[in-house]
Amino acid sequence: MAILGVIADDFTGATDIAGMLVKNGMRTIQTIGVPAKGAIPDDVDAVVVALKTRSIAAKDAIAQSLAALDALQAAGCKRFFFKYCSTFDSTDAGNIGPVGDALLDALNAKQAIYNPAFPENGRTIFFGHLFVGDILLSDSHMRHHPLNPMTDSNLVLVLARQTKHKVGLVPLKQVQAGSAALRAALDKLAADGVRHVVVDAVADTDLGIIGEAVGDDLLVTGGSGVALGLPAAYRRRGLLAHKANADTLPKIAGASAVLAGSCSAATLGQIAAFKGPHLHLDTDAICRGEPVGDAALAWAKDKIGNGPILLSASDSPEMVKALQTKYGVEKSSQAIEKTMASLAKGLVAAGVGRLVVAGGETSGAVVGALDVTALRIGPEIDPGVPWTASVGAKPLLLALKSGNFGAPDFFTKAFQRL
Ligand SMILES: Nc1ncnc2c1ncn2[C@@H]1O[C@H](COP(=O)(O)OP(=O)(O)O)[C@@H](O)[C@H]1O
Numbered sequence: 001m002a003i004l005g006v007i008a009d010d011f012t013g014a015t016d017i018a019g020m021l022v023k024n025g026m027r028t029i030q031t032i033g034v035p036a037k038g039a040i041p042d043d044v045d046a047v048v049v050a051l052k053t054r055s056i057a058a059k060d061a062i063a064q065s066l067a068a069l070d071a072l073q074a075a076g077c078k079r080f081f082f083k084y085c086s087t088f089d090s091t092d093a094g095n096i097g098p099v100g101d102a103l104l105d106a107l108n109a110k111q112a113i114y115n116p117a118f119p120e121n122g123r124t125i126f127f128g129h130l131f132v133g134d135i136l137l138s139d140s141h142m143r144h145h146p147l148n149p150m151t152d153s154n155l156v157l158v159l160a161r162q163t164k165h166k167v168g169l170v171p172l173k174q175v176q177a178g179s180a181a182l183r184a185a186l187d188k189l190a191a192d193g194v195r196h197v198v199v200d201a202v203a204d205t206d207l208g209i210i211g212e213a214v215g216d217d218l219l220v221t222g223g224s225g226v227a228l229g230l231p232a233a234y235r236r237r238g239l240l241a242h243k244a245n246a247d248t249l250p251k252i253a254g255a256s257a258v259l260a261g262s263c264s265a266a267t268l269g270q271i272a273a274f275k276g277p278h279l280h281l282d283t284d285a286i287c288r289g290e291p292v293g294d295a296a297l298a299w300a301k302d303k304i305g306n307g308p309i310l311l312s313a314s315d316s317p318e319m320v321k322a323l324q325t326k327y328g329v330e331k332s333s334q335a336i337e338k339t340m341a342s343l344a345k346g347l348v349a350a351g352v353g354r355l356v357v358a359g360g361e362t363s364g365a366v367v368g369a370l371d372v373t374a375l376r377i378g379p380e381i382d383p384g385v386p387w388t389a390s391v392g393a394k395p396l397l398l399a400l401k402s403g404n405f406g407a408p409d410f411f412t413k414a415f416q417r418l
């Protein structure tokens with residue numbers, strides 16, 4: 001029976017944390033959207049509900065997150081995790097603060113930590129400031145994100161603009177004093193009415209300490225990094241029995257393709273490094289409503305079966321800005337996501353069985369179009385990106401890659417791992 005229920009605000013983020021739990025011995029299933037009653041198998045330790053709530057209106061994000069919580073409680077989960085991006089993707093309107101508040105209210109809990117650190121992927125937090133590699137978040141490529149440009153690195157201030165409750169900080173020194181000291185610091189803040197606590201972390205060892213300190217918390221919030229310490233903490237509490245060999249996937253044949261809708265720096269580098277057939281979609285024509293997808297599919301059908309092919313919409317920050325100025329952020333992103341979704345459908349119908357999708361919103365659109373209801377989580381390709389196998393649809397291996405993750409050779413390496 002599942003003990004941990006995760007509510008993830010996007011699809012790549014969901015596979016990221018699901019991979020982290022699997023790597024640490026929790027048998028994990030990821031559901032696409034809120035699972036139907038009775039849909040969770042008994043032989044899992046964790047359920048990750050993949051939502052697409054990162055960039056929607058806060059009230060809709062709250063409603064969907066609460067529906068996910070209900071389903072996870074009905075499935076027997078005893079601990080809950082709200083997963084958002086390791087770059088804290090949000091705006092002053094939400095959705096991290098509003099969803100955190102709503103989940104705390106629903107669980108009747110007093111406090112939650114906020115920790116998007118993921119040291120293996122260069123995300124660290126020091127005095128509440130989020131770093132990407134060796135630069136502040138607000139100096140990183142995230143300041144140009146198409147949907148949620150991140151221009152403030154101080155997470156305490158970012159979060160304080162998203163909630164009416166008190167936001168506090170536990171600095172690194174108190175984390176590194178050990179889990180008992182950290183627990184005491186959190187309890188003191190709770191006694192002072194501090195409901196949301198940003199917790200520093202710069203290394204996996206810090207995340208292990210944090211995991212132990214919050215092992216009794218009903219709600220933990222963060223990126224996938226802070227989940228690395230939770231399985232051990234739950235084991236120590238007798239909540240989790242075994243350390244399963246949790247990452248086996250069925251063998252699925254089929255041609256290989258990559259769909260890239262992310263404009264993040266890592267994805268742009270991976271596109272530049274890709275050596276096989278590559279079609280860059282005409283995004284202006286997509287926004288004008290022309291049938292760009294049909295022509296792209298005809299191009300792809302000619303090429304599939306001889307090694308991976310790549311179809312991308314991704315562009316530089318300047319080009320993205322220009323398109324958004326011309327057509328609006330929502331219209332341009334949705335038109336491109338719709339094209340990616342229909343391309344995915346066409347590719348699978350044409351024989352693609354192994355698909356890499358780059359971009360969180362893009363992955364949400366693609367998986368929705370493919371009628372996938374759940375994903376089994378398999379082995380890791382690069383930190384934060386596992387292979388997964390579809391459940392409920394035509395058998396398919398999918399790697400949903402966060403825009404920011406993966407080495408430059410990801411689009412080739414992923415298929416060599418199978
Ligand atoms: N050339 C482009 N111009 C403007 N927007 C784009 C372009 N290519 C893709 N997009 C949109 O940008 C968004 C990228 O978000 P996402 O897929 O979540 O990537 P990431 O994981 O990098 O954040 C999507 O909505 C996508 O449709």
Ligand SMILES: O=C(O)[C@@H](O)C(=O)COP(=O)(O)O
Nearest residue numbers: 012013016085086360402403
């Ligand atoms: O935590 C992360 O960085 C990722 O798991 C994540 O959420 C990815 O989001 P996108 O960059 O939008 O793919």
